Amino acid sequence: MGRTLFEKIWNNHLVKTIPGGPDVIYIDKHFIHEVTSPQAFAGIEKRGFKIFRPKQVVATADHNVPTINQHLPIRDMLSRLQVDQLIANCNTHGIELYGLGHPFQGIVHVIGPELGITQPGMTIVCGDSHTSTHGAFGSIAFGIGTSEVEMVFASQCVLQSRPKVMRININGELNKGVVSKDIILYIISKITASGATGYFVEYAGSAIRAQSMEARMTICNMSIEMGARGGMIAPDETTFNYIKGRTFAPQGEEWDKKLNEWKQLQTDDDAVFDKEINIDAADIEPMITYGTNPGLGIAINGLIPTAESIPDEGERKNIIKALEYMGLQQGKTLLGMPVQNIFIGSCTNSRIEDLRLVAGVVKGKKKSEHVKVMIVPGSQQVAAQIKAEGLDKVFEEAGFEVRQAGCSACLGMNEDKIPAGEYCISTSNRNFEGRQGAGARTLLASPLTAAASAITGVVTDVRTLLN
Amino acid sequence: MEPIKTIHSRFVPLPLENVDTDQIIPARFLKATTREGFGKNLFRDWRYLDNDDTNPKKDFVLNRPEYEGKILVAGKNFGCGSSREHAAWAILDHGFTVVVSSFFADIFKGNSLNNGVLPVQVSDEFLQKIFNQDNQSTLTVDLENQKIIIDNTGEEETFDINNYKKNCLLNGYDDIDYLVSIKEDIEKFENQTL
Numbered sequence: 001m002g003r004t005l006f007e008k009i010w011n012n013h014l015v016k017t018i019p020g021g022p023d024v025i026y027i028d029k030h031f032i033h034e035v036t037s038p039q040a041f042a043g044i045e046k047r048g049f050k051i052f053r054p055k056q057v058v059a060t061a062d063h064n065v066p067t068i069n070q071h072l073p074i075r076d077m078l079s080r081l082q083v084d085q086l087i088a089n090c091n092t093h094g095i096e097l098y099g100l101g102h103p104f105q106g107i108v109h110v111i112g113p114e115l116g117i118t119q120p121g122m123t124i125v126c127g128d129s130h131t132s133t134h135g136a137f138g139s140i141a142f143g144i145g146t147s148e149v150e151m152v153f154a155s156q157c158v159l160q161s162r163p164k165v166m167r168i169n170i171n172g173e174l175n176k177g178v179v180s181k182d183i184i185l186y187i188i189s190k191i192t193a194s195g196a197t198g199y200f201v202e203y204a205g206s207a208i209r210a211q212s213m214e215a216r217m218t219i220c221n222m223s224i225e226m227g228a229r230g231g232m233i234a235p236d237e238t239t240f241n242y243i244k245g246r247t248f249a250p251q252g253e254e255w256d257k258k259l260n261e262w263k264q265l266q267t268d269d270d271a272v273f274d275k276e277i278n279i280d281a282a283d284i285e286p287m288i289t290y291g292t293n294p295g296l297g298i299a300i301n302g303l304i305p306t307a308e309s310i311p312d313e314g315e316r317k318n319i320i321k322a323l324e325y326m327g328l329q330q331g332k333t334l335l336g337m338p339v340q341n342i343f344i345g346s347c348t349n350s351r352i353e354d355l356r357l358v359a360g361v362v363k364g365k366k367k368s369e370h371v372k373v374m375i376v377p378g379s380q381q382v383a384a385q386i387k388a389e390g391l392d393k394v395f396e397e398a399g400f401e402v403r404q405a406g407c408s409a410c411l412g413m414n415e416d417k418i419p420a421g422e423y424c425i426s427t428s429n430r431n432f433e434g435r436q437g438a439g440a441r442t443l444l445a446s447p448l449t450a451a452a453s454a455i456t457g458v459v460t461d462v463r464t465l466l467n
Numbered sequence: 468m469e470p471i472k473t474i475h476s477r478f479v480p481l482p483l484e485n486v487d488t489d490q491i492i493p494a495r496f497l498k499a500t501t502r503e504g505f506g507k508n509l510f511r512d513w514r515y516l517d518n519d520d521t522n523p524k525k526d527f528v529l530n531r532p533e534y535e536g537k538i539l540v541a542g543k544n545f546g547c548g549s550s551r552e553h554a555a556w557a558i559l560d561h562g563f564t565v566v567v568s569s570f571f572a573d574i575f576k577g578n579s580l581n582n583g584v585l586p587v588q589v590s591d592e593f594l595q596k597i598f599n600q601d602n603q604s605t606l607t608v609d610l611e612n613q614k615i616i617i618d619n620t621g622e623e624e625t626f627d628i629n630n631y632k633k634n635c636l637l638n639g640y641d642d643i644d645y646l647v648s649i650k651e652d653i654e655k656f657e658n659q660t661l
């Protein structure tokens with residue numbers, strides 16, 4: 001019987017199977033950041049261990065960092081302490097750090113791919129659930145807890161039970177105004193926020209093949225929002241072209257050798273998945289969420305469901321509670337509703353292509369007077385690219401505020417927060433209660449929808465502006 | 468990690484269901500850079516008035532001197548909510564090595580085992596029998612034989628635990644000790660494949 005892409009990579013990294021227990025999986029790349037690593041470093045030091053393979057660890061500061069005046073000391077004491085601790089730990093243990101002020105600094109899931117560190121066939125972990133992003137290159141990438149960060153420090157391995165595998169096929173052509181963020185929001189709205197619990201997901205089909213690398217990353221990024229351990233897409237010419245020539249990409253003979261290996265990384269035709277889902281790309285419209293988990297989404301021109309239309313009692317209660325928090329009403333449309341904030345950023349949608357999409361919509365226009373628009377590039381390199389392409393001028397003329405690289409209002413750990421009770425159309429990945437600040441009301445959507453709504457000041461179907 | 472073989476101790480009862488990790492350790496304490504010290508914030512908002520640690524709520528069980536021990540006994544679905552490992556750290560740091568409940572949230576269970584805290588899952592009836600004991604009575608948790616005993620009455624129940632994890636706890640090994648013990652296998656793997 002044929003094997004799935006997941007199985008091939010897993011087996012390639014299987015050091016040992018513990019009878020009646022988990023597998024020992026070898027990790028190729030370990031990304032770390034300031035929030036979930038300090039206790040793991042402390043643990044290693046307490047045991048008197050060295051980091052087993054420091055060259056396979058890459059660090060950056062992203063969750064806690066301010067996104068203005070990054071050249072000044074961090075004002076929040078506890079945040080500064082965490083960032084300083086990361087610097088000290090990386091120095092002590094010989095780990096490459098792309099910290100504040102470094103031209104490679106940025107959100108961990110943005111910089112790995114853009115530097116060519118993330119490559120097909122790898123196993124990649126990070127103490128962050130959105131590590132699934134790196135699966136877009138045909139790698140097994142997943143988030144881990146702090147004890148597991150320590151495990152990888154000590155042994156370059158983790159103990160994992162093998163998950164089940166699911167394939168989601170999306171075939172056909174996307175409608176105008178529909179981008180990869182809409183694909184993943186659509187999938188999660190169909191299978192719910194826990195619909196892929198226990199699975200590793202492979203995305204396939206002609207609509208996926210047609211996506212750029214950055215668009216694929218957006219899809220894999222949000223795999224975790226339907227409960228999956230991770231998501232992946234088989235590598236192809238798009239993948240290889242993206243990687244070629246990047247800072248840490250293989251070169252010369254090494255490139256040819258790797259390319260040959262990478263071309264084998266496909267699910268065999270006769271491989272069997274534990275679950276398979278088929279989606280017609282033409283059914284997908286621009287999406288927006290109305291609730292407090294990423295599964296509570298609708299087509300932008302659709303209606304918020306009514307409680308009575310939901311058969312499951314638990315789910316019904318959830319929606320009623322969510323709508324109360326969001327200040328929204330059953331059975332109504334979101335179109336035309338005023339919003340006060342637009343956040344364009346996060347590891348889901350802060351890459352150069354995302355920002356080009358935004359610029360394409362807003363060029364020559366001005367934002368509505370009553371919205372505040374924040375653009376936070378995913379990395380220093382993206383920030384530099386915006387300038388090089390003159391997008392910063394477009395954004396400035398539109399009245400947008402362009403900030404420096406970091407996680408920012410995605411999780412509200414630094415000072416970038418959405419005020420209580422206000423609405424924010426956000427290109428990030430989580431709309432949990434209080435995620436963007438206490439009482440903040442998040443509507444997840446694509447960069448196109450965010451850009452269109454920034455111009456009008458109300459929830460807007462981008463297709464009305466494209467015409 | 469300290470080995471766990473047999474724990475014989477008085478217990479602290481917390482007869483509440485669905486105790487979530489936000490209650491065990493509130494989010495505002497997650498900016499710390501060490502694993503230690505979370506114990507003082509264990510059940511922080513249940514334990515102190517107005518977030519003031521000089522102002523304990525007298526009737527909360529951790530503030531009542533007549534209750535003490537290495538065993539925490541709690542209601543059903545203990546440790547639900549966020550996956551923060553800090554919850555297990557706080558429980559251990561406070562001095563508990565065993566938590567007894569009639570159901571544990573999955574991730575909390577894993578995090579506990581990774582940190583040398585033994586989750587003992589018992590039936591609803593047995594849990595009730597424990598809650599019915601007075602504050603001087605003791606429990607015996609025998610990991611080798613996977614048994615928990617109410618010493619006063621001699622009533623006992625067996626509990627489940629994955630064999631690999633059981634061995635880890637009995638020997639005071641954690642996953643890291645295990646992984647370090649197979650370093651040769653890991654190096655062999657590297658030589659063959661990298």
Ligand code: SF4
Nearest residue numbers: 130346347407410411
């Ligand atoms: S951008 Fe948001 S989701 Fe992504 S790593 Fe940062 S905090 Fe997590």
